[in-house]
Amino acid sequence: MSGIGISTRVNGVAWSGEVEPRLLLSDFLRSVVGLTGTHVGCEHGVCGACTVQLDGEPVRACLMFAVQIDGHEVTTVEGLAATTPGAEISVEQLHPVQQALHEAHGLQCGFCTPGILMTAEAFLRENPAPSREEIREAVSGHLCRCTGYHNIVEGVALAAERLAAGGRAADGKDEP
Amino acid sequence: MSRAGGTWVGARVPRNEDARLLTGRAQFVEDVEPPGALHVAFVRSDLPVGRLRGLDVESARAHPGVHAVFTADDLGPLLRPGAVLVPPPPLDGLVFHARTALPLVRDRIRHQGEALAMIVAESRYVAEDAAQLVEADIAPLDPVVDLGRALDDDAPRIHDDLPSNLAAHVRQTKGNYAAARARADLVLERRLSYDRGIGGAIENRAVVAEWDARADRLEVWDTTQAPIPVRNVVAAALGLSESQVRFIAPFVGGGFGPKIMFYAEEILVPWASIQLGRPVKWVEDRYENFFATTQERGQLHEAEIAVTREGRILGVRDIFIHDSGAYDPYGLTIPINTQCTLLGPYRVPNYESEFRVAFTNKPIVTPVRGAGRQHGVFIMERLLDLAARGLGLDPVEIRRRNVIGSDEFPYNHEIMYQDFAPLRYDSGSYEATLEEAVRLVAHETFPRERERTQADGRAVGVGVVNYVEGTGIGPYEGARITVEPGGTVRLATGVGTQGQGHFTSFAQIVADAIGVKPSDVRVVTGDTSDFHWGTGTFASRGAVVAGNAIHAAALSVREKILKQAAEALEVDPDDLELAEGTARVRGAPDLSVDLGALAVNANPLRGAVEPGTEPGLEATSYFGPPYGTTANGTHALVVAVDPETAMVEILRYIVVHDCGTVINPTIVEGQIHGGVAAGIGNAFYEELVFDEFGGTSNASFMDYLLPTSTDVPPIETAHLETPSTLNPLGTKGVGEGGAIPVAAAFAQAVEDALADIAPGLEVLDIPCSPGRLFELLRKLREASTQAGETA
Numbered sequence: 001m002s003g004i005g006i007s008t009r010v011n012g013v014a015w016s017g018e019v020e021p022r023l024l025l026s027d028f029l030r031s032v033v034g035l036t037g038t039h040v041g042c043e044h045g046v047c048g049a050c051t052v053q054l055d056g057e058p059v060r061a062c063l064m065f066a067v068q069i070d071g072h073e074v075t076t077v078e079g080l081a082a083t084t085p086g087a088e089i090s091v092e093q094l095h096p097v098q099q100a101l102h103e104a105h106g107l108q109c110g111f112c113t114p115g116i117l118m119t120a121e122a123f124l125r126e127n128p129a130p131s132r133e134e135i136r137e138a139v140s141g142h143l144c145r146c147t148g149y150h151n152i153v154e155g156v157a158l159a160a161e162r163l164a165a166g167g168r169a170a171d172g173k174d175e176p
Numbered sequence: 177m178s179r180a181g182g183t184w185v186g187a188r189v190p191r192n193e194d195a196r197l198l199t200g201r202a203q204f205v206e207d208v209e210p211p212g213a214l215h216v217a218f219v220r221s222d223l224p225v226g227r228l229r230g231l232d233v234e235s236a237r238a239h240p241g242v243h244a245v246f247t248a249d250d251l252g253p254l255l256r257p258g259a260v261l262v263p264p265p266p267l268d269g270l271v272f273h274a275r276t277a278l279p280l281v282r283d284r285i286r287h288q289g290e291a292l293a294m295i296v297a298e299s300r301y302v303a304e305d306a307a308q309l310v311e312a313d314i315a316p317l318d319p320v321v322d323l324g325r326a327l328d329d330d331a332p333r334i335h336d337d338l339p340s341n342l343a344a345h346v347r348q349t350k351g352n353y354a355a356a357r358a359r360a361d362l363v364l365e366r367r368l369s370y371d372r373g374i375g376g377a378i379e380n381r382a383v384v385a386e387w388d389a390r391a392d393r394l395e396v397w398d399t400t401q402a403p404i405p406v407r408n409v410v411a412a413a414l415g416l417s418e419s420q421v422r423f424i425a426p427f428v429g430g431g432f433g434p435k436i437m438f439y440a441e442e443i444l445v446p447w448a449s450i451q452l453g454r455p456v457k458w459v460e461d462r463y464e465n466f467f468a469t470t471q472e473r474g475q476l477h478e479a480e481i482a483v484t485r486e487g488r489i490l491g492v493r494d495i496f497i498h499d500s501g502a503y504d505p506y507g508l509t510i511p512i513n514t515q516c517t518l519l520g521p522y523r524v525p526n527y528e529s530e531f532r533v534a535f536t537n538k539p540i541v542t543p544v545r546g547a548g549r550q551h552g553v554f555i556m557e558r559l560l561d562l563a564a565r566g567l568g569l570d571p572v573e574i575r576r577r578n579v580i581g582s583d584e585f586p587y588n589h590e591i592m593y594q595d596f597a598p599l600r601y602d603s604g605s606y607e608a609t610l611e612e613a614v615r616l617v618a619h620e621t622f623p624r625e626r627e628r629t630q631a632d633g634r635a636v637g638v639g640v641v642n643y644v645e646g647t648g649i650g651p652y653e654g655a656r657i658t659v660e661p662g663g664t665v666r667l668a669t670g671v672g673t674q675g676q677g678h679f680t681s682f683a684q685i686v687a688d689a690i691g692v693k694p695s696d697v698r699v700v701t702g703d704t705s706d707f708h709w710g711t712g713t714f715a716s717r718g719a720v721v722a723g724n725a726i727h728a729a730a731l732s733v734r735e736k737i738l739k740q741a742a743e744a745l746e747v748d749p750d751d752l753e754l755a756e757g758t759a760r761v762r763g764a765p766d767l768s769v770d771l772g773a774l775a776v777n778a779n780p781l782r783g784a785v786e787p788g789t790e791p792g793l794e795a796t797s798y799f800g801p802p803y804g805t806t807a808n809g810t811h812a813l814v815v816a817v818d819p820e821t822a823m824v825e826i827l828r829y830i831v832v833h834d835c836g837t838v839i840n841p842t843i844v845e846g847q848i849h850g851g852v853a854a855g856i857g858n859a860f861y862e863e864l865v866f867d868e869f870g871g872t873s874n875a876s877f878m879d880y881l882l883p884t885s886t887d888v889p890p891i892e893t894a895h896l897e898t899p900s901t902l903n904p905l906g907t908k909g910v911g912e913g914g915a916i917p918v919a920a921a922f923a924q925a926v927e928d929a930l931a932d933i934a935p936g937l938e939v940l941d942i943p944c945s946p947g948r949l950f951e952l953l954r955k956l957r958e959a960s961t962q963a964g965e966t967a
Contacts (some may be wrong), residue, residue, distance in 0.1 A: 022301065036207035037200015039429070041378040042462040046877035049378055077200035089195040098198040102190060105842045108850065109675025110197030111204065111379045111429025136885045143877065145376045145430050146675045148849030148914075149885035 006070035010035065011079030019066040025059075026050045028066035029076060037077040037114050041143070048142035051115035052076045058119045077114035080121065097121050097159040106155030108146030116142045120156045124163055132157060184684040185905070188842045189694050193427075193679040202427040205382040208397045210455035213384070214243055214296045216445060217303035219310045220464065221281065224288040224870030225320075225537045228281055230313035233293055239309060241302035243452055246294045246444070248282040254447060255282065259409050259438050262507040264344065265596040271345040275335050275535070276505045279440035285314065286334055286502035287539050288871050289467020291440065296448055296456060319537045319870045323499045324476055326534035334502060334535040343504045344533035348515060348591040351526035353482075356491035360482035364562050368940045370551045370919070372474045372499070373862045375544045376854075376882050377674075379429020380460035381439065381469060385446035389453060394421045396446050401431040402712025403702045404670050406442055413443050414450065418708070421446075425702035431674035432854070433544040434470045436714045437506065441468075466875035470506075471864065472544030474499030474536075475514065475551050481559040482526075487567050487574040491526030494518060494555055498533045498548075501540040508533065510541065510548035512594045513646070517916075518552035519589050519599070521606035521642050521808055522560075522578045527591070537870035543714065545854055546915045549645060554942060557641045557920035561927070562938070571924060572614055572640050579606040579642065586901070594715075595649035597803035605834045605898045606642065609810040612894055613640055613832040617812035634816040636827070637929025643917035645807040647835075647909025648720025648900070652800035653710045655726040657686060657733045659793035661779075663757055663772030665690065665697045667729075670710025671722045672702030676911065677843040678718060682726050684839055685905070689730030690737060691754030692771070709798070716807075716909025719839055724903040725799035732795030740774040740793065805900040807908040809833030811852075811921045817929040822950035824860065824926060826889045834896040836908035841895060844910050849891050851914015857883045859919035863943045919944075936960075 003018025010033055019028060026043075029035045029052065041049035043062045050061040053075040081095045091102060097120050100106070107113040116139055123130070123138040130138065135156045136149070144152065196202040221228075233245040248255055258276040281290050293310055297303035318332035325331055326341045334341050357363055384397040394416060400406050400423070407423035414421075428435065441458055449456040460468060477496040483489055498511040511531045519527065564574040580587050582605060589599040614620070622638050655669040667686055673679070683697035700706045710722075734754065741759030742749040745767055753762050760768030775793045785791055814828040831848050838844050861881040865873040874880045899906025923939035926949065930937050934956045941948065 020301070027300075030207075031209070035200070036204075039204070039379070040206070041380070041429075042877045044462065044876055044878065047378055047462075077198075081199060083199055089199055089201065091190075091195055094195065094198060102194040102198060105191070105846050107194060107197055107675075108677070108846055109377075109379070109430045110193075110202055110427065111377075111675075113197055114200050117198065132890075140884045140886045143378055143882050143884065145378055145432065145854065145882065146850045147846060148851075148853030148891060149888050150849045150891050151846060153885065153890075 004067050006067055008069045009073045011075055021065065021067055023066045024062055025064040025066050025069060026061035029061060035076050035078050039111050039114055041112065046143065047112065048119065049112045049115045051118045053118050053122060056122060058122050077117055080117060095121065096162045097124065100159035100162060101155040104151045104155035104158050106147060106152040112142055112144045116152060120159065124160055128160060128164060130160060184687040184694055185837065185839050187684065187840065189680055189684055189840055191677050191680040192683055192695055197427070204379060204427050204429055205384055205397045205399045206459050208384045209457065210384070210386050213455040213457045214298065214452065215300040215303050216448070216456060216458035217295045217300060217307045218291045219293040219295065219307045220289045220291050220467065221285045221312065221314065222288065223285060223314050223316060225317045226285045226314040227317060228283050228285060228292065228312065229315055231292055232311040235309040236295060236306040239306040241298040242295060242306045244296045244448065245306070246448065247292070248278065248280040251279060254279055254413060254443060258440060258505060260505055260507060261438055262509055264508040265512065265592050265594065267346055267348065267592055269347060271342070272508065273338055273343050275503050277440065277503050279444055287467065287537055289464065289539065294444055294448065296452060321537060321866055321868060321870045323474055323497055323534060323536060326536050327497065327532060334537060341535040342532060343500050343535050344508055346508065346511065347530040349528045350590045351491065353491040353493050353526045353528035356526035357482045360490050361485040362563060362566050363480060363482045364559065364566060365478065365480040366562065366940055368477045368479060368555055368558060370473055370475050370554055370942045372471055372864045373544065373858055374466065374471050374864065374880065375432040375434040375469065377430030377432055377435065380462060380465045381435065382459040383441050383445040384455065384457045385449040386455040387446070387449040387453070392420060394446055396421065397424045397426065398442060399428050399435055400425050401436040401672050401674060401714055403672050404704055404708060404710050405712060406438055407704050409438055410443055410446060414447060422705045425672040428672060428674040431713060433472065433547060433714065434542065435674065436712060437470050437542050462877065463875055466872055467539050470540045470542040472510065472541055474541060477555050479555045479559055481563055483563045485567060487563065487569050487577050489522060489524050489578050492518070492524050492559065493528040496531045498531055499536050499538065499541060500533050501536060501538045503540050504533065505540065506542040509543055509594045513548035514552040516552065516591060516593050516599045517549040517644065517646065518556045520553060520556050521580055521604065521644050522556070523580055538866060545851065546912050549912065550858065550916045550919060553643045553917050554920045557917065558923060558940065561924050572619055575610060575642060579610060580604065582607060593646060593804065595804050600803060601644065601806040602901045603898045604806060604808045605896050606808055608896055609808060609832040609834055610642060613810035613812040613830055616830045616832065616892065616894065617814065617828065634818050635929040635933055636814060636816050637925045637927070638812065638814050639921040639925030639928060640810065640812045641917045641920040641924060642810050643808065643913065645716065645909065645913040645916055646804045647716035647807050648801060649715050649717055649804040650721070650800045651711060652798050653722040653725045654707065654796060654798040655722065655729045656707060656794065656796040657729045659733060659737065659771050659775045661772055661775045663770055665692055666700065667697055667726060668700040668706040669722050669726060670707045671713045671718050674713065676718055676847070677840065681719060681839040681843055682723065685723060685726050686730045689727065689734050692757050696757060716911035719907045720805060720903060720909055721799055721801065723839065723907050724905050725797050727905050728797035728799055729795045732797060733793055736778070736793050736795065737771060737774055740778055741769055744769050744774065744777060799903065801902050805836065805902045805908045807833065807835045807910060807913055809913055811917045813921050813925050815925040815929055817926055819930065819933050819953065822946045822953055824946070826856070828892065829889050830892045831914065832894045832896065833910065833913055834898050835910040836898060836900040837906035838895055838897055839907065844895065845893050847910050848893055848914040851912060852891050852918060853883055853888045855915040855918025856888055858915065859922040859942055860945060861887065861943065863945060
C-alpha cells in the first residue's frame with residue numbers, strides 16, 4: 001500500500017513522512033512517533049483513553065486517520081508538562097492538572113488517565129471556574145473502571161482553583 | 177497529614193507511581209515493542225457452537241507480509257487442554273468435572289470467540305487483513321444458552337464424554353434446616369437471579385514474547401495479575417525450566433479478576449516467538465475482549481428463609497445453579513464464595529446450601545471483583561428485607577436483631593470456604609458499621625424527607641445493607657528488601673499491580689520499619705526475575721499477605737541495620753533509633769550514620785564476613801495466613817425513582833467499612849469508590865445480552881453500558897478499624913467490598929421509594945436495568961387493574 005506524505009507537529013516537534021492512508025492516528029502516535037502515553041482501550045470512540053488534542057481541541061485518536069493531521073498540530077500527554085526526557089520526573093515539574101489529579105488520587109491503574117488529562121486541560125481553558133456538575137459532564141466521555149470518577153472530579157476542581165490562582169501546586173512530597 | 181505516633185502506616189501519602197502514569201511514561205505491555213517484532217491477530221469463531229469441519233488458511237499464508245499461520249494441526253504437543261488453576265476444596269460428596277479448552281480449536285467450538293487460527297505478520301494491520309482470508313467450514317450444533325435448562329435431561333451435551341452438562345455439585349449444611357423451618361413463625365421462599373457481566377478493565381489483555389536463542393531465555397511481558405503461576409505454567413508447557421522464563425507484568429491497566437486467569441495466548445505467543453526466532457506481540461482488541469477474556473456472574477437461586485415473629489433467623493435454605501460457561505478452569509471459587517458469603521454478618525444457626533455448576537455455550541466464567549460474593553449478599557439481604565416486610569419490621573431493625581456481636585469472635589460458620597479452610601471470622605464490627613451508616617444516612621428521620629421530595633414527582637427511598645468480604649487468603653507471598661549503597665531502599669515482591677497503589681502502600685510499611693520516607697522506597701512488583709515466589713494479586717490479598725511479608729522482611733532488615741550501626745557507632749543497638757534515612761543515637765542525633773554507608777559496610781571488598789552471616793542489608797521473608805481474614809461493612813444509599821420512566825438517580829451513597837488497619841486511607845477510599853461504581857454498573861446498567869445461539873448481541877462499549885461520571889454519585893466513606901487477629905499488621909482486604917453489596921442496597925432503596933406507589937414490588941433479578949424496572953412496574957399496575965376489575 002503506497003503512502004501519503006504528511007507534515008505535522010507533535011508536541012511542538014516537526015514530523016514529515018509517508019503514512020498508509022488507513023493508519024489510525026492512535027497507531028501513528030504510538031508506533032511511528034513512539035509516543036506510547038496515548039492509550040487505546042476500545043478503538044470505537046467510546047472509552048476516551050486515546051484522547052489527544054488537535055490544534056488544542058480534544059479528539060479521539062482512534063477515530064482519526066494519521067493523514068488527517070497533515071498541516072495540524074497534535075498534543076499528547078507527553079507534551080503536557082515540560083519534563084526532561086530520561087530524567088526522573090518530580091511532581092513539581094508537572095502541569096497543574098496533572099498535579100491536581102495526583103493530589104486528589106484521581107488515578108489508579110492510570111490507563112485511562114492520559115485521555116482524561118487531555119480533555120480536562122482543554123475544558124479548563126474554556127471553562128476556568130466550573131461547577132462539580134459541569135466537570136462531571138465534561139469528563140463523561142471517558143470510561144474509568146478504577147476510580148468511580150469521584151476523585152477525578154475532585155482533581156479537576158482542584159486544578160481549576162490552582163490555575164485560577166495562577167500558581168503551581170503545593171509541594172506534593174510526602175511528609176508524615 | 178500528620179498522625180499520632182508519626183508513623184507512615186495510616187497516613188494519606190500521595191502515590192509514588194503517579195508521576196510516571198501522569199506523564200505517559202509508565203510502561204504498559206502494549207508499549208513494549210522489541211525491534212523486529214511480529215504481530216499477531218487471532219481468527220475467532222463467530223458461531224458459538226459447532227463442529228469445525230475444515231479450515232482453509234492457504235490464502236492467508238500466501239498474503240504478503242504474513243510470516244506464519246498456525247492452526248491446531250501445527251501445535252504438536254502444545255495441543256492439550258489448559259491448566260485447571262484452582263482445584264476444588266476437599267468437600268464431602270463433591271462432584272467436579274474439570275474441562276478446559278485447547279489452545280486452538282481442533283474440532284469442537286463451544287463458545288463464541290474460541291480461537292481457530294493464529295496469524296503472525298509484519299504488522300497488526302497485515303495480520304488482520306490475512307485473518308479475513310481464512311475460510312472456516314463450521315457445522316452448527318444445538319446450543320445451550322438458557323441456564324435454567326442447561327441441566328435438563330434433553331439439553332444438548334457440551335462435552336460429549338460427560339453424561340450431562342453438570343460440571344459440579346456441592347452441598348454444605350449446618351444444623352438442621354428442616355427442623356428449624358418446622359418451628360418458624362414465617363417462612364418465605366423466592367426465586368432470584370443475578371446475570372452476567374464483564375470485568376471491564378479499560379486495558380485489554382496483551383502478551384509480548386522474545387525468545388533469545390543465544391542465551392536460551394524467554395522473556396514475556398504480560399498483562400497478568402499472577403505473573404509467577406503463569407510463568408510456571410508456560411515454562412512447563414514449552415519444556416523450559418522456570419528459571420529460563422522471565423515474566424514481567426509492568427503497569428497493568430486494571431485487573432478486576434479476569435487477568436488472573438491463565439489464557440492460551442500466554443502460551444501461543446511465546447511459542448510462536450521460539451518457532452519464528454523473532455519477538456512476537458499480541459494485543460487483544462475490545463471486541464475480542466467480550467469473548468476471549470473471562471466473565472462473571474450468571475446464577476439462578478431458589479432461596480428460603482425461616483424466622484421467628486421477632487425477626488430472628490432460624491435458618492436459610494438456598495439451592496442454586498451457577499453458569500460456568502463452556503469450561504471451568506477456575507474450579508469452584510465463585511459458587512463457594514456465594515455459598516459462604518450468603519451467611520454474611522448474621523447468626524444463621526441452620527443452613528442448607530446446594531449448588532450445581534452447569535456448562536453452557538457462553539464465554540468462560542471466572543472471578544471478577546466480588547467473585548460471587550455479591551450474589552450471596554444479594555440473596556441474604558433480599559430475604560431479610562422480605563421477612564421484615566412480612567413481619568412489619570423496619571429493614572434496619574431486622575438486621576440489628578441478627579448481626580453477630582462484637583463479643584462473639586472468632587465466629588465459626590462451620591462450613592468450608594474457598595481457601596480450603598473452615599469459614600471463620602477473625603474479628604469484625606458488624607453492629608458498629610450498621611449504626612454508623614444508619615446515623616450518616618439519617619435513617620430515623622428519613623420518611624419526612626421522602627414526603628418532601630415526592631412533591632417533584634419522583635419518589636425517594638433509602639436502602640441499608642450489610643456485607644462481609646472474605647479477604648487475604650493464602651497460600652503465601654514473599655518480599656525481599658535491600659538497602660542499596662546510595663541509601664535507596666528496594667522492595668521486590670511477587671504480586672502484580674493493577675492500580676492498587678502498591679508502590680506507595682508497600683513503601684509505607686517499609687518506611688515505618690527502617691526510618692525512611694515512602695518516596696525513598698523503590699517497589700518492584702510482578703517481575704519474576706526480581707522475585708519468583710508467590711501467587712498473585714487476587715481475593716483482596718495484597719495488603720494482607722504481601723503486606724505482612726513486607727513487614728516481616730522490613731523488620732529483619734531493621735535488625736541488620738541496627739547491628740551494623742551499633743558496630744559503626746560503637747554503641748548498644750538498644751540505644752539506636754532509625755529516622756530520616758539514618759541510624760542515630762537516641763538523644764544524641766549527631767551521632768549517626770547513613771543507611772547507604774551501612775549498606776557499603778555490609779558488603780565489604782576486603783576483610784571477612786563472619787561465618788553464618790549474610791552480606792548486605794537485605795532480607796527476604798514470607799507470610800502465609802492460617803485462613804482468610806474477614807472484612808465487613810454497611811452501605812446506605814438514597815435514590816430518587818421516577819415512577820413513570822423507572823429511571824433511578826442515586827442521591828447519596830454512603831460506605832461505612834472496616835478493613836482492619838488502614839495503611840493509606842486515600843488509597844482505601846479509592847478502592848471503595850471504584851468498587852461501588854462497578855457495583856452500580858452491575859446492579860443497574862451492565863448486562864451481556866445473548867441471542868438464542870449463544871452469541872453476544874452487545875459486544876461493544878456502545879451497547880454494553882459501563883457507568884460514566886454522570887452515573888456514579890459522590891461517595892461518602894467512613895473507616896472503622898478492627899484489626900485482623902491473623903497477621904501482625906492487622907490488615908484486611910478492601911479491594912472488592914465496594915462492589916459486593918451494591919445490588920442489594922439498590923433493590924431495597926428502590927422498593928422503599930416505591931412503597932406507596934407500587935406496594936407489591938419485589939426486585940429479585942439483577943441487573944435491575946431501567947427497562948426491567950419499568951416492566952416490573954407495568955406488570956404490577958396491570959395486576960392491580962385486573963384485581964380492581966375482578967372486584
